Amino acid sequence: MTDPKMLLSLQFMNGYGSQPGSWRMPGANLHSYTDLDVYVKYAQAAERGKIQTLFFVDTPALENDISTAVPHHSMDPLVILTAIARETERIGLVMTASTTFNEPYTLARQFKALDVASHGRAGWNAVTTSNPAAAANFGSAVPPRAEKYARAHEVVQVVQALWGSWQPDAWVLDIATGRFADTDKIQPVNLQGQYVASRGPLPIPPSEQGQPVIFQAGGGDNGLELAARYATGVYANPFTIEEGIAHRSALRDAAQRAGRDPDEVKLFAGFMPTVAASRRAALDRRRFLDESIDLEQRVRHLGAMLNLDLDPAQLDEPLTADQVARIHTSPMDPRSPRAASIAREGWSLRDVIAHGVIDYHPVVPGTAEEVADHMQAWFEAGACDGFSLAIDAYHDGIDAFVDEVVPILQQRGIYHHDYDGTTLREHLSAPAQYGVDQRVVGARQ
Numbered sequence: 001m002t003d004p005k006m007l008l009s010l011q012f013m014n015g016y017g018s019q020p021g022s023w024r025m026p027g028a029n030l031h032s033y034t035d036l037d038v039y040v041k042y043a044q045a046a047e048r049g050k051i052q053t054l055f056f057v058d059t060p061a062l063e064n065d066i067s068t069a070v071p072h073h074s075m076d077p078l079v080i081l082t083a084i085a086r087e088t089e090r091i092g093l094v095m096t097a098s099t100t101f102n103e104p105y106t107l108a109r110q111f112k113a114l115d116v117a118s119h120g121r122a123g124w125n126a127v128t129t130s131n132p133a134a135a136a137n138f139g140s141a142v143p144p145r146a147e148k149y150a151r152a153h154e155v156v157q158v159v160q161a162l163w164g165s166w167q168p169d170a171w172v173l174d175i176a177t178g179r180f181a182d183t184d185k186i187q188p189v190n191l192q193g194q195y196v197a198s199r200g201p202l203p204i205p206p207s208e209q210g211q212p213v214i215f216q217a218g219g220g221d222n223g224l225e226l227a228a229r230y231a232t233g234v235y236a237n238p239f240t241i242e243e244g245i246a247h248r249s250a251l252r253d254a255a256q257r258a259g260r261d262p263d264e265v266k267l268f269a270g271f272m273p274t275v276a277a278s279r280r281a282a283l284d285r286r287r288f289l290d291e292s293i294d295l296e297q298r299v300r301h302l303g304a305m306l307n308l309d310l311d312p313a314q315l316d317e318p319l320t321a322d323q324v325a326r327i328h329t330s331p332m333d334p335r336s337p338r339a340a341s342i343a344r345e346g347w348s349l350r351d352v353i354a355h356g357v358i359d360y361h362p363v364v365p366g367t368a369e370e371v372a373d374h375m376q377a378w379f380e381a382g383a384c385d386g387f388s389l390a391i392d393a394y395h396d397g398i399d400a401f402v403d404e405v406v407p408i409l410q411q412r413g414i415y416h417h418d419y420d421g422t423t424l425r426e427h428l429s430a431p432a433q434y435g436v437d438q439r440v441v442g443a444r445q
């Protein structure tokens, strides 16, 4: 048996990039937010790199201040992925949708239609959503956590039951007998939970992978239990190898407790590479991107991470010897040891920040080799099964990753050279599943 290979997922936010200033980059298409051709081009580049799946993050709200920064999310991932499905052949198409603010019938129908239209490449990142702005868009408030997760279990099970409401051979299409479908094999699901219900059936036959693959992201112990029962892929935010190992092993243990093989669940660690000819060039790229963020606030944040009272006037100076001697890393922030070690190297505070020490995923600004080194170290340590790539600015950052980092990973024998199959389920080596997973259904009240 060959060693498992690293899996890759390309995060899509808004069409521009993961960094707030990505829209201002020279060469970026200013209308990337609304231009489907741009998304298609990036998806095709990811497919050239044999990346297993695209992944649209999403919250149904305009979450952030867009006076200078790009939106956190796209217009509507379903519309964009439908366009991408038409122009790509192999890459998986994962999008996020809330279990709190959607009805299972709508979710089941939309994801299954995408799955069929893409010939078995759809995945659903099922999240509970914690943003009050999203709740307000549905005229409600964010429910208590226990309720959100109880509902999430019901929603996933009802969705999967609906996906299985056509038996695989129900669509007959027999011209000779005049039979379009065998309606004995298309049956209601008649599910009534405490929070959601649906009669069914769906009006959609199975896809080449049967039904979409489930992903999950975040949410502490509750999220872990949700992922352990239903997810094939989990999007996670470890900042260190140790955190990755701990999360992955907790996830695998929870999957086993739920009656599944731990290898069925893959952890994707969020990662932000900035690929350039040198560390200096990568830092300069990030410094340009950082012009759209509040650097004074970042300096204060850095000070809090190092337990120093830093003045924004020091932005273009390194820490003084006295300040270095007084660094205390914060036990509350797993990013602070790296911030301390970069600061001790003598970079200006602007460059320390450009290293991404305050970003929401680990950042490697450097050469393709340095980026590959980081990924190899995490993967081989068992800190993840793969990465969810948050590319700084898509217009040239996706190509840089695909054309420079991917070949190194391939040469090192840790990443595949081509897709083995055609469906997302095959890309993830996920077992066949149709309808609910009988091993886990009913295991939770």
Ligand SMILES: Cc1cc2nc3c(=O)[nH]c(=O)nc-3n(C[C@H](O)[C@H](O)[C@H](O)COP(=O)(O)O)c2cc1C
Pocket (backbone or CB within 6 Å): 056, 057, 058, 059, 096, 098, 127, 128, 129, 130, 145, 148, 217, 218, 219, 220, 222, 223, 235, 236, 237, 270
């Ligand atoms: C890596 C990662 C990605 C996430 N992506 C999304 C997302 O795209 N949309 C969303 O609404 N929430 C997203 N979340 C948030 C979680 O779904 C969850 O709401 C959050 O962790 C709070 O947990 P709670 O629901 O238990 O309060 C993400 C969380 C993590 C860790």
